[in-house]
Amino acid sequence: MEAIRVMAGEHLPVQPACRVLHVAESGYYAWRDRPPSNRLVKHARLTEAIVGIHTASRGTYGRRRVHADTPPWHAQPGGVMPALACGGGVLASGV
Structure with missing residues (x-):
């Protein structure tokens, strides 16, 4: 589509x-x-939070530190790690 x-x-x-x-x-x-699904909206918020954390660290935080600093409302199965992998390519390489 x-x-x-x-x-x-x-x-x-x-x-x-x-x-x-x-x-x-x-x-x-x-x-x-069709309006965006709840999952899509949640994923967009999560990606925004991840990019914000990574930017605030001036690009020094890798996926593990970003995951540790992600707000608890994101910490659930299928939440943080998949978004880290595709968060606009910011952390796709990981550290």
Whole structure:
């Protein structure tokens, strides 16, 4: 779906993109107009917190120290570590 959104943003027609990717147009538009899921919102907040911690350390904190400094409301299964891996590429290499 994201690929179709990118193509539509480049002013390419949605209908052929959906056909090529075997996606119903109605499904794409329903996905596009749906509000973000709770998980997506939570992941965005977590990524923001991780980037903030890393930036505040002037880029010296690696994934372990960022994890230790992450607020407790983020510390749960599937929370901090996956976001550290994809947090905008900031800590993907890890320390």
